[in-house]
Amino acid sequence: MIPIEAVIGFGLIIFTIGLAGVLVRKNLVIMLMSLELLLNGVNIILAGLGRHLNSPRGSIFALFVIINAVSEAAVGFALVLAYFRHRKSYDTDSLNDLKG
Amino acid sequence: MFALIPLFPLLGAAVNGIVGIRYFSRRAVGVTAVGAAGLSFAASIAAFAGLLRSAEPVLVKTLFTWVPASLIRTAGGTTIPFALDLTFRYDSLAAVMTLVVTGVGLLIHIYSVGYMSHDRSYARFFAYLNLFTFAMLVLVLGANLAVMFIGWEGVGLCSYLLIGFWFTKDSAADAGKKAFITNRVGDFGFLLGTGLLLFALGTIDTAGITAAVEGGMLAKGTATAAALLLFLGATGKSAQIPLYTWLPDAMEGPTPVSALIHAATMVTAGVYMVARLHALFSLSGTAMAVVALTGAFTAVYAATMGFVQTDIKRVLAYSTISQIGYMFIGLGVGAYAAGIFHLMTHAFFKSLLFLAAGSVIHALSGEQDMRRMGGLRKRIPRTYFVFLVGALAISGLPGLSGFFSKDEILASAFASGNYLVWGLGLAGAGMTAFYMFRLIFLTFFGEERFSGETAHHLHESPPVMLVPLQILALLAVVGGYVGLPRILGGGAWFGRFLETSTGAHESHLAAGTEVLLMAVSVAVAAVAIFAAWTIYVKRKGEPARRFTERFRALHRTVARKYYVDEAYNRIFVGGVFVAARVADWIDRRVIDGLVDGAAALARGASRLSILFDEGVVDGAVNGVGRVHLAASSLLRRLQTGFVYNYALAVVLGVALVITLVIVVL
Numbered sequence: 001m002i003p004i005e006a007v008i009g010f011g012l013i014i015f016t017i018g019l020a021g022v023l024v025r026k027n028l029v030i031m032l033m034s035l036e037l038l039l040n041g042v043n044i045i046l047a048g049l050g051r052h053l054n055s056p057r058g059s060i061f062a063l064f065v066i067i068n069a070v071s072e073a074a075v076g077f078a079l080v081l082a083y084f085r086h087r088k089s090y091d092t093d094s095l096n097d098l099k100g
Numbered sequence: 101m102f103a104l105i106p107l108f109p110l111l112g113a114a115v116n117g118i119v120g121i122r123y124f125s126r127r128a129v130g131v132t133a134v135g136a137a138g139l140s141f142a143a144s145i146a147a148f149a150g151l152l153r154s155a156e157p158v159l160v161k162t163l164f165t166w167v168p169a170s171l172i173r174t175a176g177g178t179t180i181p182f183a184l185d186l187t188f189r190y191d192s193l194a195a196v197m198t199l200v201v202t203g204v205g206l207l208i209h210i211y212s213v214g215y216m217s218h219d220r221s222y223a224r225f226f227a228y229l230n231l232f233t234f235a236m237l238v239l240v241l242g243a244n245l246a247v248m249f250i251g252w253e254g255v256g257l258c259s260y261l262l263i264g265f266w267f268t269k270d271s272a273a274d275a276g277k278k279a280f281i282t283n284r285v286g287d288f289g290f291l292l293g294t295g296l297l298l299f300a301l302g303t304i305d306t307a308g309i310t311a312a313v314e315g316g317m318l319a320k321g322t323a324t325a326a327a328l329l330l331f332l333g334a335t336g337k338s339a340q341i342p343l344y345t346w347l348p349d350a351m352e353g354p355t356p357v358s359a360l361i362h363a364a365t366m367v368t369a370g371v372y373m374v375a376r377l378h379a380l381f382s383l384s385g386t387a388m389a390v391v392a393l394t395g396a397f398t399a400v401y402a403a404t405m406g407f408v409q410t411d412i413k414r415v416l417a418y419s420t421i422s423q424i425g426y427m428f429i430g431l432g433v434g435a436y437a438a439g440i441f442h443l444m445t446h447a448f449f450k451s452l453l454f455l456a457a458g459s460v461i462h463a464l465s466g467e468q469d470m471r472r473m474g475g476l477r478k479r480i481p482r483t484y485f486v487f488l489v490g491a492l493a494i495s496g497l498p499g500l501s502g503f504f505s506k507d508e509i510l511a512s513a514f515a516s517g518n519y520l521v522w523g524l525g526l527a528g529a530g531m532t533a534f535y536m537f538r539l540i541f542l543t544f545f546g547e548e549r550f551s552g553e554t555a556h557h558l559h560e561s562p563p564v565m566l567v568p569l570q571i572l573a574l575l576a577v578v579g580g581y582v583g584l585p586r587i588l589g590g591g592a593w594f595g596r597f598l599e600t601s602t603g604a605h606e607s608h609l610a611a612g613t614e615v616l617l618m619a620v621s622v623a624v625a626a627v628a629i630f631a632a633w634t635i636y637v638k639r640k641g642e643p644a645r646r647f648t649e650r651f652r653a654l655h656r657t658v659a660r661k662y663y664v665d666e667a668y669n670r671i672f673v674g675g676v677f678v679a680a681r682v683a684d685w686i687d688r689r690v691i692d693g694l695v696d697g698a699a700a701l702a703r704g705a706s707r708l709s710i711l712f713d714e715g716v717v718d719g720a721v722n723g724v725g726r727v728h729l730a731a732s733s734l735l736r737r738l739q740t741g742f743v744y745n746y747a748l749a750v751v752l753g754v755a756l757v758i759t760l761v762i763v764v765l
Contacts, residue, residue, distance in 0.1 A: 022747050031743070096741025 007048030015041030028083065028090045032076045039069045102147035102190040103161045105140050105198050106237035109205075109230040112136025117227030126222050130213040133226035137209040137233060141202040148195045157600035158307070159190040160243060174302040175322075182302060189243035189307065193601035196440060196594075197240035197372055200447045204364045205233045207568035211455050212356040214564035215462060225265060225354065232258035236365050240372060245294040245304040248373070252290065252337065255366045256283045262361060263353040275349035282346040286336015290373075293329030296322065297380075310379040320384060327380050327387035331394075334370025338424045340398045345665055347421055348405075351413040355458030358413060363420045363454050364447035371427040371443050375436045378602050382434065392432025392513070396524035399425030403531035407538070408659040411468050412457050415539050419494065420450055422528055426509055429525050435512030436602035437595040441583045442505035444594075448579045449493035449502055452572035456487040459561040459569065460543060464554050470539065475548040480560045484544050486573040491540050493576040495533035495625045498618075501580030507618050508585065508595075514617055515609050526621060533625040537632035545637050587614050 014037055021034025043062040050058015080090070087094060112133050120129045151159065167184035174180060190198075209229060216225050235258055239251025257280075264276025298304050300322045301312045312318060318326075334340070339347035350362045361367070374381055374391065381387050402421035409415045423446050430439030461468055463480050477484045493500040496507065506529060513522040548555065560566070583594030595605065609617075635643045648655045657663065740746075 019751060023744050023751065026744070092743050095743060099739060099741025 002048075004048060004052040007052070008045055011041045011043075011045035011048065013041070014044060017041075026092045028080045028092060028095075031092070032073065032080065035076070036069060036073065039065055039072075101150055102143070102159060102194075102198070102241070103163065103188050105143045105147060105202065106188075106234050106241060108136045108139040108143065109233035109237065113227045113230035113234060116223050116230060121223040121227065124223060126217070129223045129226055133230055134206070134209045134213060136230050137202065137206040140233065140237070141199075141206045144195075144198040144202045147190060148199060151190065151192070151195050157191060160187060161190070162187045166246070172298070172302065175300045180302045182298075184244065184246055184304075186247055187243035187305075188241040188247070190241065191601045192598050193372075193375060193440065194240050196444060196598065198237060200444050201233065201236050201240065201365050204447050204451050204572070205229075205236075205360060207571055208356050208360040208364075208451060208455065211359075211458075211565050211568040212354075214562050215356055215458055216354060219354075221265070225262075228258055228261050228265070229357075229360070232262065232361060232366070236369070239369055243305060243307070245290075245297070245306065245309075248306075248376075249290065249294065252333070252369060252373075253287065255361070255369060256280060256287065256337070259283075259350070259361050259366055262357040263350045265353055265357065269352070271349075272352040275346070275352040279346040279350050282343050283336045286333040286343050286370075289329045289332025289336070291333075293326045293333065296326045296329060300326070306376050309377060313379040313383055318380070318383065323380055324384040324386045327377075327384050328390060330373065330377065330380075331370075331387065331391055334373055334428075335394065336370075337373075338367050338370030338428070339421050340370070340394050340425060340428060341401060344398065344402065344421050345661075345668060348414050348417040348661070351411070351417050355413065355454060355461060358417070359451040359454035359458070362417065363450040367420060367424055368427065368443045368447070371424065371431065371439055374428070374431045375440050375602050378431075378436045381431070382603075388432050388434065389518075390432075391428050392516075392518060392521045395425040395428025395430075395432055396513075396521040396528075397425070398422065399429065399528035400524050400531065403528050403535060404658055405661055406531070406535035408655060410470050412460065412470050412473070412539065412543060413454070413468055415470075415535060416450070416453055416457060419453075419532065419535065420446075422532060423450065423494070425528065426506060426525065429513055429521055430509040433509075433513045433516035433518060433521065435509060435605050437583075437598040437605060438505065438508040438512050440598060440602065441594050442509055445493070445501035445505040445576070445579050448572055449490045449500075449576040452486060452569060452576050453490040453494065455565070455569055455572065456483055456490060459483040459565055460487070462561055462565070463558055464550060465557050467550060467554060470542040472550050472554075473543045474546040474550070475544070477544040479548075479558050482560055482566055483569070486566075486569045487544070488540065489573040490576055491536040495536055495629060496529055496621060497625070498622055499577075501576050501578070503618075503622070504580035504583050504585065507621055508583065510621055511609060511614055511617050512605070514613075526624060529621050530624040530628040533628035534632050537629045538636055541632060541636035542641075546640060585614070587611050 018034045018037030018039075018041055021037060022031050025031055025034065043065050046058045046062040046065065048058070050056065050060075050062070083095070084090060112135070115136075116124070116129055116132050120132060124132065147159075151157075163186045165183065166186045167182075169181045169183035171179045172182045209226070212225065212229065216222060219225060232255060235251045235254025237251070239248055239255060242248035242251055260276045260280040263279050264273045266272045267276070294304055297309060300318060301309060303309060303312065313323065332343075336343040347362060347367065351358055353362070381391065399422045402418045402425065406415050406418040406422065409418060423442070427439040427442050427446070430436070430442060460473070460476065460480070460483060463476070463483065464473065467473065489500070493502040496503045510522060510525050510529070513525055550558075561569075583592060585592050635641065660666070
């Protein structure tokens with residue numbers, strides 16, 4: 001039985017890595033991948049806590065997150081592809097058309 | 101029946117004025133005009149015969165209601181109904197006037213056919229002449245002052261039109277205006293008098309006024325005021341002091357006009373009006389004295405100017421003014437019938453003189469200056485003869501019409517006890533004889549002073565002009581016998597006939613006194629004629645020239661008509677100019693100043709409004725915009741456009757929320 005603290009710690013580490021990736025990297029694909037890491041870090045915590053509390057709710061909620069992540073990935077990659085076709089680049093530095 | 105009298109001239113004027121002026125031949129125009137005048141004269145005779153047969157002394161004919169009945173408030177404070185009808189009244193006075201107007205008018209119409217035969221505006225002339233006859237008949241037949249006023253103004257209008265008949269000549273157009281405007285002053289008095297009577301009595305019917313006055317319903321002061329106002333109208337129309345200046349200038353009109361309007365009829369309208377309202381005038385001793393003195397002074401004053409005139413028509417014009425003065429003497433001393441009698445005889449001999457003067461002018465191809473006449477006695481003997489008859493009549497040669505009427509007036513003046521008036525009248529009689537014979541001697545005697553060219557064209561007038569002259573000459577001789585005084589074996593029939601309209605007037609003179617007065621006036625006239633003969637025939641004008649030399653200033657003053665025209669110009673015309681200049685100044689300075697001030701005020705207000713609008717309102721609007729611009733330029737920095745910046749913000753926000761939740765909970 002893995003202690004709950006370890007599970008949460010692991011989840012937080014994954015989440016933090018994802019967060020850092022999203023904030024630091026400028027490659028759109030990497031950012032999307034980091035976004036997956038964020039979600040999955042949360043999933044780990046959700047699943048772990050569900051098991052710890054002996055409730056199916058955590059796993060069910062994690063499943064929803066996975067479904068959302070899939071949709072998000074699909075839409076996200078479609079956008080990235082469209083952007084790439086337009087700019088021939090993945091770099092977010094050139095992606096500042098909304099600059100005020 | 102008598103209402104037909106004015107109808108014919110009106111029709112004649114309408115036909116000639118509307119149709120004839122375009123389409124009629126000269127002959128047709130003449131037939132229409134003379135026919136209208138003739139029918140009118142025939143109607144007058146018929147009406148006169150009817151009046152003589154009639155038991156009623158007064159005939160009344162109401163044509164239509166002019167002003168429907170309404171309530172008016174009179175001086176007494178009572179409210180009474182008042183209505184105005186267009187009514188004609190025919191009595192002995194109106195009968196005499198219509199006979200004179202239509203009779204003399206007819207002769208002058210006939211004369212005009214010859215006199216005006218070379219004029220271009222033939223139809224216009226006769227239309228005016230007919231219209232004048234109509235207006236004059238309305239004036240004498242009008243039963244109330246309002247109807248009379250229609251005629252009063254109508255004759256004034258026709259006078260204006262006919263004086264200015266040759267309107268392309270400046271002097272004629274000016275003379276027309278002068279006559280009209282001068283008359284306007286008098287008409288104003290007439291209207292005021294009418295208004296005063298309406299206010300005081302509630303009626304302006306002449307019979308009603310007479311009845312009310314005789315019933316003692318009119319205060320003496322009111323009567324004086326009304327009479328003097330009406331008399332002001334009379335001085336304008338009848339060319340008396342102070343409103344006489346227009347009549348000499350009126351000689352610019354064609355000579356038949358001078359004869360008809362400015363000698364025989366229109367200028368006697370004032371005399372007629374005073375006689376018509378004799379009851380009113382008799383009530384006020386002041387008014388009567390004013391009438392008599394005005395007449396007496398005018399008679400002498402105008403005669404002095406007759407001495408020095410060189411224009412043949414102007415001599416006659418001053419003579420007319422002087423003779424109308426006589427009529428007013430008669431009226432002023434209460435001898436109304438005598439005044440009207442003189443009016444009638446004057447109409448005969450003065451229109452005769454004017455028409456004969458016209459015949460002279462015609463013969464001399466338009467020459468009017470007596471200094472270029474002379475010796476015409478043998479050249480145009482028929483004209484000379486009728487002229488001489490007229491001159492003798494006006495001078496009061498016993499047996500001629502002027503003798504009877506003038507002596508009746510002088511006798512009445514003497515009987516009234518006003519010896520100043522009588523003395524002036526007697527002096528005027530002598531002066532009249534003098535200037536008339538001066539005219540005759542200058543024109544018909546002595547050497548011929550006209551050019552050979554004129555002499556070549558010299559001709560006696562055609563019968564169409566001579567026959568009316570001869571008829572008038574006959575009237576000037578016998579016209580006086582209708583009023584032959586008792587003292588000379590007559591019945592004073594004229595005066596008795598007029599008693600029904602002007603009241604009885606019995607002379608209180610002893611027979612001897614009356615005869616003596618006649619002798620005196622005849623003697624004065626005879627001396628005057630003899631003096632004229634001595635000066636102008638025997639000594640060929642030498643004494644007159646020497647007199648002029650010696651009293652140059654006096655002569656000039658009289659010849660320039662005592663500078664009255666100049667004075668009137670200075671006072672009234674100049675006064676109007678001064679008033680106009682004052683009004684102009686007020687207009688420019690005060691009224692325009694007010695308007696300009698208002699404009700400046702509006703401009704200032706709008707400038708303030710602009711300031712407020714641009715500064716405050718626009719400032720507020722722009723300020724709002726500027727605040728937003730500034731705020732947004734600050735805030736837009738936040739929108740870097742970099743995804744990670746937004747992501748960081750989300751993270752930080754979440755962290756903040758979590759921190760808050762932890763801290764708060």
